[in-house]
Amino acid sequence: MLYTADFLTNKIEEAISNISFDLKPKSLFEPIKYAISVGGKRVRPLLVLLATNMFGKEVEKSLKPAIGIEIFHNFTLLHDDLMDKSDMRRGMPAVHKKWNANTAILSGDAMLIESYKYVASVHPDLLPEVMELFSTTAMEVCQGQQLDMDFEKRADVTEAEYIEMIVLKTAVLLACSLKMGAILANASARDAELLYNYGINIGLAFQLKDDLLDVYGDAKTFGKNIGGDIVSNKKTYLLIKALKSSDKKQLAELMRWISAENFDKNEKIESVKNIYNELNLKSISENLIEKYYLAALDCLSSINVSDERKKELIYLSENLMYREK
Amino acid sequence: MLYTADFLTNKIEEAISNISFDLKPKSLFEPIKYAISVGGKRVRPLLVLLATNMFGKEVEKSLKPAIGIEIFHNFTLLHDDLMDKSDMRRGMPAVHKKWNANTAILSGDAMLIESYKYVASVHPDLLPEVMELFSTTAMEVCQGQQLDMDFEKRADVTEAEYIEMIVLKTAVLLACSLKMGAILANASARDAELLYNYGINIGLAFQLKDDLLDVYGDAKTFGKNIGGDIVSNKKTYLLIKALKSSDKKQLAELMRWISAENFDKNEKIESVKNIYNELNLKSISENLIEKYYLAALDCLSSINVSDERKKELIYLSENLMYREK
Numbered sequence: 001m002l003y004t005a006d007f008l009t010n011k012i013e014e015a016i017s018n019i020s021f022d023l024k025p026k027s028l029f030e031p032i033k034y035a036i037s038v039g040g041k042r043v044r045p046l047l048v049l050l051a052t053n054m055f056g057k058e059v060e061k062s063l064k065p066a067i068g069i070e071i072f073h074n075f076t077l078l079h080d081d082l083m084d085k086s087d088m089r090r091g092m093p094a095v096h097k098k099w100n101a102n103t104a105i106l107s108g109d110a111m112l113i114e115s116y117k118y119v120a121s122v123h124p125d126l127l128p129e130v131m132e133l134f135s136t137t138a139m140e141v142c143q144g145q146q147l148d149m150d151f152e153k154r155a156d157v158t159e160a161e162y163i164e165m166i167v168l169k170t171a172v173l174l175a176c177s178l179k180m181g182a183i184l185a186n187a188s189a190r191d192a193e194l195l196y197n198y199g200i201n202i203g204l205a206f207q208l209k210d211d212l213l214d215v216y217g218d219a220k221t222f223g224k225n226i227g228g229d230i231v232s233n234k235k236t237y238l239l240i241k242a243l244k245s246s247d248k249k250q251l252a253e254l255m256r257w258i259s260a261e262n263f264d265k266n267e268k269i270e271s272v273k274n275i276y277n278e279l280n281l282k283s284i285s286e287n288l289i290e291k292y293y294l295a296a297l298d299c300l301s302s303i304n305v306s307d308e309r310k311k312e313l314i315y316l317s318e319n320l321m322y323r324e325k
Numbered sequence: 326m327l328y329t330a331d332f333l334t335n336k337i338e339e340a341i342s343n344i345s346f347d348l349k350p351k352s353l354f355e356p357i358k359y360a361i362s363v364g365g366k367r368v369r370p371l372l373v374l375l376a377t378n379m380f381g382k383e384v385e386k387s388l389k390p391a392i393g394i395e396i397f398h399n400f401t402l403l404h405d406d407l408m409d410k411s412d413m414r415r416g417m418p419a420v421h422k423k424w425n426a427n428t429a430i431l432s433g434d435a436m437l438i439e440s441y442k443y444v445a446s447v448h449p450d451l452l453p454e455v456m457e458l459f460s461t462t463a464m465e466v467c468q469g470q471q472l473d474m475d476f477e478k479r480a481d482v483t484e485a486e487y488i489e490m491i492v493l494k495t496a497v498l499l500a501c502s503l504k505m506g507a508i509l510a511n512a513s514a515r516d517a518e519l520l521y522n523y524g525i526n527i528g529l530a531f532q533l534k535d536d537l538l539d540v541y542g543d544a545k546t547f548g549k550n551i552g553g554d555i556v557s558n559k560k561t562y563l564l565i566k567a568l569k570s571s572d573k574k575q576l577a578e579l580m581r582w583i584s585a586e587n588f589d590k591n592e593k594i595e596s597v598k599n600i601y602n603e604l605n606l607k608s609i610s611e612n613l614i615e616k617y618y619l620a621a622l623d624c625l626s627s628i629n630v631s632d633e634r635k636k637e638l639i640y641l642s643e644n645l646m647y648r649e650k
Binding site for chain 1: 348349350352353404407408426427430431433434435437438439441442445449452453456457460461463464467468470471472474475
């Protein structure tokens with residue numbers, strides 16, 4: 001039986017809403033419940049189930065590890081928000097704001113442990129491989145977050161370093177989700193690896209698209225405020241590329257905006273965006289996204305199952321690619 | 326071959342000193358190296374190896390999971406010190422002081438993941454049981470830390486609640502270490518459980534002894550300053566018991582010291598200690614420690630191996646019991 005992404009997403013939401021957080025002390029588990037319930041698109045667990053289903057297997061046995069990955073993802077958001085001092089998440093106060101920093105630290109730790117419990121519920125024969133994949137990925141995500149924080153203090157981050165960082169911080173967990181779904185479906189090692197590489201490329205396209213939408217997105221459809229990355233001097237692909245390729249005059253203006261402490265937000269956004277436009281960064285960025293997208297599709301096409309079975313993943317990739325939010 | 330605790334401790338230290346932390350970025354792994362190298366008595370990994378060896382098995386295969394538990398323990402110290410604002414650990418600056426809060430959060434997260442990597446290196450046949458034990462214990466330790474923090478804000482903590490808290494925060498990890506060593510030696514489920522219960526009781530005796538030494542220890546041999554718990558109003562067994570059993574006059578004096586903001590430390594220590602003395606709390610506490618110690622020995626004596634093989638664990642228990650630091 002082949003399921004649609006919508007059907008599987010409902011299954012995931014249902015399973016998440018059925019998790020019991022009725023454990024003691026409440027001061028530890030209420031914030032966990034809050035963090036997981038607040039939502040999001042549930043992309044990662046969906047990738048687990050789509051991958052399992054793609055190889056013709058039922059998804060029931062993949063549901064718990066899929067939710068484990070979603071819990072892990074929400075743990076990273078919880079600790080990242082605290083470290084980055086981001087006070088809102090999906091329109092709601094972040095855990096460290098709604099409660100406090102200590103609650104965010106300890107509830108986050110408990111979520112990481114809980115994610116392992118869920119992931120470790122797989123068939124014993126598959127457990128060593130699944131654990132290896134999950135722990136390696138989890139460590140890489142930490143490395144990515146550390147690089148991201150380190151980059152904020154550096155002015156000389158290269159494009160290659162940025163790509164390495166977003167591979168670690170974002171792409172590997174998407175890739176891990178897909179590969180885990182494949183392992184749980186007893187797919188061949190070759191197919192599992194192809195799916196992993198598909199995930200890395202889609203992850204890169206996804207993050208670069210995110211950077212792009214922050215500047216060129218439509219305020220009406222994009223969830224966040226347009227230009228937020230520009231205002232906060234976030235080291236995105238666009239900024240790194242601009243710092244590298246701008247001429248003397250453009251660079252001076254960029255640096256002036258980056259170091260400015262008092263400024264009109266819209267003026268800063270317009271000025272920096274102008275430089276991006278002069279440097280043609282929109283289409284340079286779109287070309288790079290296209291490159292990763294095509295590389296992703298290339299991996300997918302080499303996987304040894306019928307095109308029919310790849311349909312849902314292709315829809316999903318298209319949605320991520322052509323989204324406006 | 327039966328090994329002494331000293332021999333096994335050297336083995337553990339050697340293995341820890343051989344861990345390579347040469348990973349990128351350094352900003353993530355240097356603090357981990359620091360946290361693990363700073364030392365401590367390595368009691369938990371020693372318990373893993375002693376348990377394995379007790380059942381007549383070689384310890385090589387238990388070394389990696391043992392170190393995993395030590396990494397986990399150091400992760401909890403790292404995050405606890407941050408949450409408790411304890412700036413020193415084993416005479417050295419804590420990670421959040423030597424670096425900063427974000428480093429302590431993320432390096433701690435990475436240590437938790439690293440501990441899973443080490444623990445998951447056991448034989449695949451044993452992995453499901455080991456994972457279940459480790460994750461359950463890890464979650465309990467978080468619950469214990471949360472209870473401990475919650476208790477600091479409450480004046481009505483009961484003795485039973487306190488015992489429950491130290492079971493979770495301290496005793497379960499000692500018990501888990503012993504049980505893991507037993508599982509890795511293919512001990513019977515009954516013997517593994519007896520060893521677990523031995524660990525719970527020894528853990529309780531250990532923590533209560535710690536509370537006692539803070540007040541009645543010898544400043545020369547005790548590592549920390551005598552009376553530190555009294556100065557900081559820490560909810561120890563002695564304070565909880567005193568709040569419960571003191572008369573009106575004693576209670577008023579206790580409450581006055583607890584709420585005092587400006588005071589002479591030594592005067593506070595002497596006055597509170599006087600109340601403890603009047604209430605006979607030293608011997609009440611010693612009796613309770615003795616009770617748990619005897620319960621521990623009782624579990625140990627029921628385990629189905631020769632007395633000869635239990636010798637090292639008995640020495641260790643005696644050391645923990647009759648220590649002055």
